Amino acid sequence: MVFQDETGFTLHPRLGFGWARRGQRLRVPTTSQHCTRLNVSGWVAPLLGRYGMIRTERGNREGFLDLLRDLYRRLRGLQITLYVDGAGWHKGVPVRDFLRTHPRLRLQYLPAYQPALNRQERIWSSRSLRGNHQLLVRHARRHLGYRAANNRGLDTSETSPTL
Numbered sequence: 001m002v003f004q005d006e007t008g009f010t011l012h013p014r015l016g017f018g019w020a021r022r023g024q025r026l027r028v029p030t031t032s033q034h035c036t037r038l039n040v041s042g043w044v045a046p047l048l049g050r051y052g053m054i055r056t057e058r059g060n061r062e063g064f065l066d067l068l069r070d071l072y073r074r075l076r077g078l079q080i081t082l083y084v085d086g087a088g089w090h091k092g093v094p095v096r097d098f099l100r101t102h103p104r105l106r107l108q109y110l111p112a113y114q115p116a117l118n119r120q121e122r123i124w125s126s127r128s129l130r131g132n133h134q135l136l137v138r139h140a141r142r143h144l145g146y147r148a149a150n151n152r153g154l155d156t157s158e159t160s161p162t163l
Contacts, residue, residue: 002075002082004067006041008059041067043082045075061089065098072102080105086112 020026041063042053054070056063071080084090086109099105115121 001047002043002045002071002080004041004043004071004082004084006039006056006059006063006067008037008039011036011038039063043067043071048075048078050075059089061092061094064089065094068095068098068102068105072105078104081108082106083108083110085110 018026018028039056039059040053041056041059042051044051052070052074054067056066068082071082082105084107090107090109095107099107
């Protein structure tokens, strides 16, 4: 059982804000690189205690196929069931061809995210985030059964929340 995902980072981070003397422009020296991205794809096999990560040129099907080759080589001799999300680059003719020629590897697609299965989503939708923040915190703590970490064991909904 192996899980895989990929991500990409821009190497030109946005600068927040800063102070400069009146009439002078703020200059912040950086080593950022405009129009450059770092794309990484990784996998983890929790039952084996193994993991891997590779840098890919782009977060596309070719990058995914590079990861599959790396994974197949590094888990030599093992049957591999790889769980991936439903991204379009995890599917298609090139991926099916790769799976056909590498019989030890099998793909399983994870289901799409379902907000109804997440308890926190119900809390967020039950109260407007623009409403009273104290009420929202009290409601969330009461709903999730939080208890105060004091020696009296008071319910946190009766005390002021600490955030």
